[in-house]
Amino acid sequence: MKRKLVSVLMCSAMVLGMAMPVMAADKDNADITIGSVIMNNSGEWFAEVMKGQEDAAKDLGVEFSIVSSDNEISKESDNVATFLAQQVDALVISPLATDASIAAVESATIDAGIPVVTWNTTVDTDVTSHIGVVPSELGGNTGKYAVDYIKENFPDGCKVAIIGDSNYEIGIERCNGFKDAIKELTDDGTVEIVNEQDAELQEEGIDITEQILTANPDVQMIWCWNQTSLLGCAAGLENAQRSDIVLMGTDMSVELAKDMQGDSVTLQAITTQMPYEMGYKAVENAVKAVKGEDVEAEVMIPTYTYTKENQDEIQTYIDEHQDLVG
DSSP states (O other), rough: OOHHHHHHHHHHOOOOOOOOOOOOOOGGGGGGGEEEEEEEOHHHHHHHHHHHHHHHHHTTTOOOEEEOOTOOHOOOOHHHHHHTTOOOEEEEOSSSOOOTTTHHHHHHIIOOOOOOEEESSSSSOOOOOEEEHHHHHHHHHHHHHHHHHHHHTTTTTTEEEEEEOSSSHHHHHHHHHHHHHTTHHHHTTTTEEEEEOOOOOOHHHHHHHHHHHHHOTTOEEEEEEHHHHHHHHHHHHHTTTTSSEEEEOOOOHHHHHHHHHHSEEEEEEEEEOOHHHHHHHHHHHHHHHHTTTOSSSEOOOOEEEEEEHHHHHHHHHHHHHHHHHH
């Protein structure tokens, strides 16, 4: 995975500006301490981010520790405060909210005067660097594939359900990206969005899928906005023995890749981020900032869409990620 990092970031990252270097006293890497605050540690996606961060810290020879906020703003604030009390040299964080996380981030950037690198999600205040993806692409690229798939496989029209998100900025943008991509088909009546509900975690995905199947038993396609809701939807469709429904979504995992290999659910397409690279680059930029080196203000990691017809790619994904769940 680390070999991929260099080529992905050099060839595909979109650097949208250069932050001013953070001036700090010269430090050996062994004397640098990085604190990491993640939204939660559930699911393979976050496991992959954490592995990237841990590998970066190991490769760079810095002290590193990571804590989860368990999706609670108060716990996020406490985690940041604890790291500041420990006098970490930099903070990497995936903020829970663009507004509610401002106070915690500014306690580091303004009050403590240390570099802060955000990843995955953003916050409405200045930070040293941000590592992420274009959220609309995660929904939009699946949507583009869905347009071609529907035209070929549903010439008489397709009833679509969306398991989405209205709580997080990135979730809203993913959903809007998907809906914008299929707009030509909703406008001409080929696609009818028959159900749209929120779900975040896997159990919620199962429950919402059951509700959709009850309310709209004639649904033909479901799109899910994140990995855990997609896992839940796949489980719900398998439980209901509804392999006739085409499933698409966001963020690959080993379990989902194996679902794409089988026939108990028709998991057709997944557009995914590269969370390992995101985590690695976040820690790398934090260390650069502490050392007073130039740091990219924003790095956009590219997305990739896996499809059921490309089984060789799916197997390669499983081979490269199996250790995260083994």
